[in-house]
Amino acid sequence: MSNFFSFLKSKQFFIHFAIILVALFLSFFCLVKWLRSYTNHGDFVEVPDFKGKQISDLKSFVTNKDVSFQIIDSIYDPKEKPGIVLRQEPEPKSKVKHNRTIYLYVTGMVAPQIQMPKLIDRSERQARLIIQTYGLKVGRVTEKQADCNGCILAQTMKGEDVEPGKSVKKGSVIDLVVGIKDSYFTSNPGDTGTVDEPNFNNVPD
Structure with missing residues (x-):
């Protein structure tokens, strides 16, 4: 038992302990850096404003904007032109990840x-x-x-x-x-x- 306590007080123990701490720190640093690169941490794009856009213009509209879109519902509104975007999720100017899908609600082409x-x-x-x-x-x-x-x-x-x-x-x-x-x-x-x-x-x- 006395030999164990003597080892804890020895210079060799502190050297090994320091090496372990440095190894743990480097491992943690590398892990965090890898996770950030994998999830694009802190790398966002601004959601463009789709409202009022014609359905036929959407593909060209999202070019080089690092987002995609999906029409999930059509709403008939006699006061609006058919085939235009009424609202979107997320809202314009929101910060989202690259290639995020923007969900769109458009006016129906035909009255139900x-x-x-x-x-x-x-x-x-x-x-x-x-x-x-x-x-x-x-x-x-x-x-x-x-x-x-x-x-x-x-x-x-x-x-x-x-x-x-x-x-x-x-x-x-x-x-x-x-x-x-x-x-x-x-x-x-x-x-x-x-x-x-x-x-x-x-x-x-």
């Missing part, structure tokens, strides 16, 4: 098909809300004498009745026939009237 809702027997107010909820548009509103006041008597598209459940394109224009109780119809049975938008152009100041 939806099932026509049932509007008949509902109030005009309810019908308008339902049409808006389904992504459709209210077209011509015609009034017709009926036992109910303000109820929907018919739902048509391009002059033809459109039955509930029928497939129609999102954004289609739906015309409505609204029932009305009015003294005008009492003296003029069978007449119909069309609700037009008011014209304020000729109203004096």
